Amino acid sequence: MRLRFAPSPTGQLHVGNARTALFNWLLARGSSGAFVLRIEDTDVERSTRESEAAILTDLRWLGLDWDEGPDIGGPHGPYRQSERLPLYAEHAQRLLEAGTAYYCFCTPEALETARRRALAEGRPARYSGTCRYLASEEVGRRLASGERAAVRFRVPEGREVAFRDLVRGEIRFETAVIGDPVLLRTDGHPAYNFAVVVDDVLMGITHVVRGEDHISNTPRQVLLYEALGFDPPQFAHLSLVMGPDHTPLSKRHGATSVAEFRRKGYLPEALVNYLALIGWSPSGDEELLSVGEMARRFSLDAVGHSAGVFDEGKLAWVNRHYLRSADPRRIAELAVPYFRDAGVDLRPDAAGLAFLAGAMAMATGSVDRLEEIPPRLHFLFDYDAAAAVRRPAVREVVEAAGGREVVLALAEELAAEPRLDRERFRAVAARVRQRTGRKAAALFHPIRAALTGDAGGPELDLAVPAIDAGAGLPAGSGVPAILGCRERAAAFAQAIEEEPGRAPA
RNA sequence: GCCGGUAUCGUCUAGGGGUCAGGACACGUGGUUCUCAGCCACGGGACCGGGGUUCGAAUCCCCGUACCGGUACCA
Secondary structure, three states: OEEEEOOOOOOOOEHHHHHHHHHHHHHHHOOOOEEEEOEOOOOOOOOOHHHHHHHHHHHHHHOOOOOEEOOOEOOOOOOEHHHOHHHHHHHHHHHHHHOOEEEEOOOHHHHHHHHHHHHHOOOOOOOOOOOOOOOHHHHHHHHHOOOOOEEEEOOOOOOEEEEEEOOOEEEEEEHHHOOOOEEEOOOOOEOHHHHHHHHHHHOOOOEEEEEHHHOOOHHHHHHHHHHHOOOOOEEEEEOOEEOOOOOEOOHHHOOOEHHHHHHOOOOHHHHHHHHHHOOEOOOOOOOOOOHHHHHHHOOHHHEOOOOEEOOHHHHHHHHHHHHHHOOHHHHHHHHHHHHHHOOOOOOOOHHHHHHHHHHHHHHHOOOOOHHHHHHHHHHHHOOOHHHHHHOHHHHHHHHOOOHHHHHHHHHHHHHOOOOOOHHHHHHHHHHHHHHHOOOOHHHHHHHHHHHHOOOOOOOHHHHHHHHHHHHOOOOOOOOOOOOOHHHHHHHHHHHHHHOOOOOOO
């Protein structure tokens, strides 16, 4: 099998297109076939090299590698349509000579007027055929006089075109409803329907798997294969990805491009896994699969026929799973830029990174995206006892029965204590419990308030050792100074004494 | 308008002439005797409508309806 993904470089890689790329890739990798990347940049106005580069970046990030493409070449290049112009001209010439194509001198304005009138009169809005039967002398004369012309395909009359779609079965069209498509534009660039056919043939593509929006193009293309004397490939049309309101996914639905999801802190394996689940279901009940496993199991006849709504909530759930099972070191590295954005100046060396990796466990278990990690761990880096004491939620904890007592006892216990690890923290907590008689929430809530400055957050068994691990980091490890538990408890105890407006204990 | 495609819980889906119509996300309730989150358990929730065919239709056929796509010298 030879498959391809053929984006036009006119913007960001959309998740819908990413899914199309993924399905092609899955088929290629699951069959030891080839996956070809081709850039469809025949729309000179809208195509840019920046978009092309961005698309390649996104595909690589997703892990969808290609065997032939514009950057690495291959035996069927070039892989940019803009570099294949002579090929299209040559094939158009063949059709012109065979009489299955003809020159069209109609102006865009004339075409548009005709189109509008047809629509108004309730007729099919297809090319009226003005230039279809021009005498060859007239064509020659107008060409010779320098008049610009497009090349159109002469769609055979009164026929039926059928093809077998690998996901939907047989689909047929009457040629009567198909207007003569432009093959070569006045400027010599090929139009889409022509370029794909020429390229798919020349590149030896065996399976064309693309969006459902191309289904009505397919009969034109089948006709072109015939006229050119080639066998058409197999076709498979994938349903589209929609927004929650069931309209095509667009910017007003929020994030729609792969780059945006990356920025928000989704992992590539999560996005890929989730995308595969729209319109495809692995046999069995498991939905969480590696790409390799997906490639092994993927099959076009298990692909659904109907459009799917993109559900970011489910993506988040998938992401959570991968976040949790990923190597903490990798997550720590990925999280660094998000910390910087949140104002924490991290440039960790090996020791700093090891510390961060250790701290990840208390974030990844309860967070959907990388973006949410810094807020979850902010208590490590900014601790301000005076500010904490003024926080209503913290205040409530301290002022609850026994709250102050616990804080004071904690500060005293910690005064002589070295850096806490999990065991030492438990021992300290046990001693505070003994001294104060407080237990469970009445014990741990004030401890949390004093040590993290917050009323909520990761469990203390994890948070406390992390704080002291951070405090023990040598200066220059690229992590901002972290205040240790002993110092925190002392500062907090002092702050509650000094806080004005507090009712006497 | 014309042509084409699609239709199972809110969402992604499994299934398919006789099933308690299954799972996942989301949601609700309870549990996890340090909170939030998470996690666990339980729960509510669906076959677009109408005709046929049949002992029996969500499943097959027809007709509607809705939605999506195309109808470009965009792709």
